[in-house]
Amino acid sequence: MPVQKDPQPPRSRQLINLVFFLSTAFLIVNLLFPEAFGSTTPREPYSMFIHRVQAHEVIKASVGQDEIRYQVADANGEPGQVYETTPIFDLQLPQVLQDNGVEFAAVPAQNQWFGNILSWVIPPLIFVAVWRFFLARNGGGSQGVLSIGKSRAKAYVQDEATKTTFADVAGVEEAKAELVEIVDFLKTPRRFTQLGAKIPKGVLLVGPPGTGKTLLAKAVAGEAGVPFFSISGSEFVEMFVGVGSSRVRDLFEQAKKQAPCIVFIDELDAIGKSRSSGGFYGGNDEREQTLNQLLTEMDGFSAGDNTVIVLAATNRPETLDPALLRPGRFDRQVLVDRPDVKGREAILSIHAQGVKLDDEVDLKAIATRTPGFAGADLANLVNEAALLAARNNHDAVKQADFAEAIERVVAGLEKKSRVLNDTEKKIVAYHEVGHALVGAVMPGSDQVAKISIVPRGMAALGYTLQLPTEDRFLRNEAELKGQIATLLGGRSAEEIVFGSITTGAANDLQRATDLAEQMVTTYGMSKVLGPLAYDRGSQPAFLDNGMMQNPRRAVSAETAKEIDHEVKELVEAGHQRALAILAANRDLMETITQSLLESEVIEGESLKEWLSQVQVPDEQMLTV
Ligand SMILES: Nc1ncnc2c1ncn2[C@@H]1O[C@H](COP(=O)(O)OP(=O)(O)OP(=O)(O)O)[C@@H](O)[C@H]1O
Numbered sequence: 001m002p003v004q005k006d007p008q009p010p011r012s013r014q015l016i017n018l019v020f021f022l023s024t025a026f027l028i029v030n031l032l033f034p035e036a037f038g039s040t041t042p043r044e045p046y047s048m049f050i051h052r053v054q055a056h057e058v059i060k061a062s063v064g065q066d067e068i069r070y071q072v073a074d075a076n077g078e079p080g081q082v083y084e085t086t087p088i089f090d091l092q093l094p095q096v097l098q099d100n101g102v103e104f105a106a107v108p109a110q111n112q113w114f115g116n117i118l119s120w121v122i123p124p125l126i127f128v129a130v131w132r133f134f135l136a137r138n139g140g141g142s143q144g145v146l147s148i149g150k151s152r153a154k155a156y157v158q159d160e161a162t163k164t165t166f167a168d169v170a171g172v173e174e175a176k177a178e179l180v181e182i183v184d185f186l187k188t189p190r191r192f193t194q195l196g197a198k199i200p201k202g203v204l205l206v207g208p209p210g211t212g213k214t215l216l217a218k219a220v221a222g223e224a225g226v227p228f229f230s231i232s233g234s235e236f237v238e239m240f241v242g243v244g245s246s247r248v249r250d251l252f253e254q255a256k257k258q259a260p261c262i263v264f265i266d267e268l269d270a271i272g273k274s275r276s277s278g279g280f281y282g283g284n285d286e287r288e289q290t291l292n293q294l295l296t297e298m299d300g301f302s303a304g305d306n307t308v309i310v311l312a313a314t315n316r317p318e319t320l321d322p323a324l325l326r327p328g329r330f331d332r333q334v335l336v337d338r339p340d341v342k343g344r345e346a347i348l349s350i351h352a353q354g355v356k357l358d359d360e361v362d363l364k365a366i367a368t369r370t371p372g373f374a375g376a377d378l379a380n381l382v383n384e385a386a387l388l389a390a391r392n393n394h395d396a397v398k399q400a401d402f403a404e405a406i407e408r409v410v411a412g413l414e415k416k417s418r419v420l421n422d423t424e425k426k427i428v429a430y431h432e433v434g435h436a437l438v439g440a441v442m443p444g445s446d447q448v449a450k451i452s453i454v455p456r457g458m459a460a461l462g463y464t465l466q467l468p469t470e471d472r473f474l475r476n477e478a479e480l481k482g483q484i485a486t487l488l489g490g491r492s493a494e495e496i497v498f499g500s501i502t503t504g505a506a507n508d509l510q511r512a513t514d515l516a517e518q519m520v521t522t523y524g525m526s527k528v529l530g531p532l533a534y535d536r537g538s539q540p541a542f543l544d545n546g547m548m549q550n551p552r553r554a555v556s557a558e559t560a561k562e563i564d565h566e567v568k569e570l571v572e573a574g575h576q577r578a579l580a581i582l583a584a585n586r587d588l589m590e591t592i593t594q595s596l597l598e599s600e601v602i603e604g605e606s607l608k609e610w611l612s613q614v615q616v617p618d619e620q621m622l623t624v
């Protein structure tokens with residue numbers, strides 16, 4: 001962690017000054033004009049006051065226009081408690097007071113008036129002060145309390161930034177490889193601009209929490225030797241209107257002055273949520289303004305000698321406003337995934353550098369036992385182990401300390417995401433290999449690029465990099481059928497290997513069924529039902545413009561039955577194809593699964609090589 005240096009005047013001291021000044025002023029005013037703040041004198045009803053007067057309890061009274069203060073005698077007849085009451089228009093009052101021996105005087109109106117003014121002016125002043133205080137805490141006010149909305153983006157001084165390099169990040173080799181290019185852009189922009197190439201402005205780092213997105217961004221700045229500004233999207237969420245956008249403006253102003261540099265926006269989804277998902281109440285205006293400002297800034301700066309590259313992190317790319325992903329904005333996405341077993345070992349050894357390890361410690365064995373751990377979990381693990389070693393009075397961290405630490409961290413993680421046991425891991429491995437084998441030969445399945453059994457907490461992460469390409473919009477019937485078979489490949493593998501099936505295939509089945517239903521009711525691909533569009537009992541949908549969607553052809557009970565039958569046929573046919581392909585490649589499935597269980601991830605050339613060996617039992621299967 002680079003020590004961050006705040007180049008701005010110490011904001012906290014100004015705040016303390018402000019608070020001190022205000023409380024002193026408050027005290028003085030309160031002493032001089034107690035009534036300014038609605039004093040703490042107990043109040044009584046007017047009737048009680050008159051009652052006390054008549055009972056000769058009241059010694060003195062000061063009668064004002066809006067208030068009567070009076071002192072009553074205590075048990076010994078000495079002057080005691082003071083009370084207040086609100087007067088009633090009563091011309092007899094002086095007479096009554098006099099008759100009952102009360103010493104009384106009228107309060108000069110001016111004094112009252114001044115007090116009133118103060119009691120009107122002071123509270124709003126205090127309110128404003130408190131408001132500013134919170135603003136400043138939210139990160140405003142870098143140059144004195146009046147500059148609301150200054151960015152809290154921290155500038156990392158150059159030589160401190162360089163402390164973080166790619167060597168500090170492990171297990172995310174592909175992400176690093178893509179970011180090396182960004183480092184080149186920052187170091188020698190000329191080389192690219194001379195040739196007319198446009199330097200990317202925004203890169204989106206997508207991945208689960210704790211996988212090192214922030215660390216990677218810092219490493220890019222460090223490798224390029226440029227300043228690093230960072231800000232978190234969540235800071236904008238509960239802000240006063242207008243502050244978020246002015247903060248974004250200010251951030252980019254600062255960044256441009258220090259260009260070339262990196263601006264890092266963590267939790268981009270907090271500001272970049274899709275504007276259409278705002279809900280009935282129009283969502284969050286402030287967030288929208290902030291998002292618009294961000295878009296404006298990104299469109300505004302031209303990539304040239306003063307390159308500002310914006311890196312942003314999110315673990316929910318699917319929620320982002322599409323405007324953010326357009327060319328010239330975050331048009332590059334880099335996946336920062338949970339590390340595989342080799343990556344985990346590398347991360348462990350980075351973090352183990354800081355602790356004293358016993359010679360017996362086997363980091364590889366620890367890596368094997370920690371599937372699903374993200375970089376941050378592994379860093380945490382090393383620290384836990386060191387703490388346990390200290391508690392157990394070991395002079396170095398032992399393997400047993402790690403074993404105990406793993407249990408603790410896993411217990412914590414299990415609450416957050418799934419960690420698979422060995423049996424589950426085996427089932428998942430066969431299941432995934434099943435998808436891959438069927439997908440490898442089916443028309444219309446996307447090329448299988450990676451099989452992974454590294455558990456993921458977030459179900460949707462897999463589709464992050466699949467930005468739709470033109471050719472995916474149109475599929476023919478054979479391709480759709482191929483997709484259904486591929487979706488069923490996982491479940492079919494489980495059937496063949498274990499003879500039973502698990503709940504893990506539920507999502508696959510849902511998708512396969514949906515696809516089959518669409519083929520029948522929407523695409524008119526069923527011979528029985530013909531090229532008609534059917535609508536099965538769904539509620540009439542309202543379009544964005546408030547118009548009701550054209551109702552589809554209503555479906556009779558009989559037709560509904562036919563549709564069900566057709567859908568079932570399609571899915572079952574896919575199921576049989578998947579079973580046939582897997583049965584014909586039983587040995588290959590075994591080999592790949594064993595290798596997958598060992599390495600957790602198979603991709604690239606070795607995957608291609610394996611999948612090219614898949615046998616098709618009957619060529620006709622591919623064209624039906
Ligand atoms: N790939 C990695 N290599 C080495 N250390 C890592 C890695 N990933 C995470 N760490 C450790 O975990 C810490 C937290 O990671 P970091 O904040 O970069 O994760 P993140 O992906 O930005 O998480 P979040 O999405 O929660 O912001 C890092 O400071 C580092 O110590």
Ligand SMILES: [Zn+2]
Nearest residue numbers: 431490505508
């Ligand atoms: Zn599946």
